[in-house]
Amino acid sequence: MAITIKSQRELNLMREAGKILADVHEQLGRFIRPGISTLDIDQKGEKLIRGYGCIPSFLNYNGYPASICVSVNDEVVHGIPSADRILQEGDIVSLDAGVIYKGYHSDAARTHGVGQISPEAQQLIEVTKQSFFEGIKMAKEGMHLYDISNAIGAYAERFGYGVVTELVGHGIGKNLHEDPQIPNFRQRRRGPKLYKNMTFAIEPMLNIGRPDVEWLEDDWTVVTEDGTLSAHYENTIIVLDGEPEILSIL
Ligand code: MF3
Ligand code: CO
Numbered sequence: 001m002a003i004t005i006k007s008q009r010e011l012n013l014m015r016e017a018g019k020i021l022a023d024v025h026e027q028l029g030r031f032i033r034p035g036i037s038t039l040d041i042d043q044k045g046e047k048l049i050r051g052y053g054c055i056p057s058f059l060n061y062n063g064y065p066a067s068i069c070v071s072v073n074d075e076v077v078h079g080i081p082s083a084d085r086i087l088q089e090g091d092i093v094s095l096d097a098g099v100i101y102k103g104y105h106s107d108a109a110r111t112h113g114v115g116q117i118s119p120e121a122q123q124l125i126e127v128t129k130q131s132f133f134e135g136i137k138m139a140k141e142g143m144h145l146y147d148i149s150n151a152i153g154a155y156a157e158r159f160g161y162g163v164v165t166e167l168v169g170h171g172i173g174k175n176l177h178e179d180p181q182i183p184n185f186r187q188r189r190r191g192p193k194l195y196k197n198m199t200f201a202i203e204p205m206l207n208i209g210r211p212d213v214e215w216l217e218d219d220w221t222v223v224t225e226d227g228t229l230s231a232h233y234e235n236t237i238i239v240l241d242g243e244p245e246i247l248s249i250l
Pocket of ligand 1: 057058059061062064069078096097098107108109170201203234
């Protein structure tokens, strides 16, 4: 499959989807506090998404059993919400959510601190977010796809963080996952050329320690192999001929 260029109609639907998702994340962020379960977050997220008349895109995707991926501490992504998993002061929690609005997807992730967190955890969260912004500086017509990857990876490396290589960002539109795959680490080549009105979900995942990850028995939850903290930050964007447009922020 090739990288598709979206029409203005499609872009407008994706803008709507993005705005809704941004609001869902905003509200979930305010809901985070010690004592709630990861299932509480999923239930609130699903309600918010359906309240907008959207479909939670992750629910039943390849058998994933929830609407929001909730990943705590050394969990990188795809944590499965559970009533038994209670957030504690000092934890960090990554929320990944996707919505479908009139047939079009938006996908975004945020990592939050639970109550007071360590300076090390705070820095990881901030650098992960900033690595996304470093990457999208390259997301414009005339640049190449892996310029984004290289910028994210180079920024993360300055802090000594492990960049997860086994999971990548992706094109997005009528489908949650479209071509191309978008790595978050240095590539040998510059990759395909970027054209305006391509739509991407760019999602760096950074570990305090080594980049290696493994899958838990549930076949979903991805954790760091060395047990160090991991953070995730993702938005859906439109490539333009100037600055990219970030759809999933307010
Ligand atoms: N942001 C993740 C991704 O792009 C969300 C997928 S989780 C799943 O892959 F549950 F839907 F698989
Ligand atoms: Co994604």
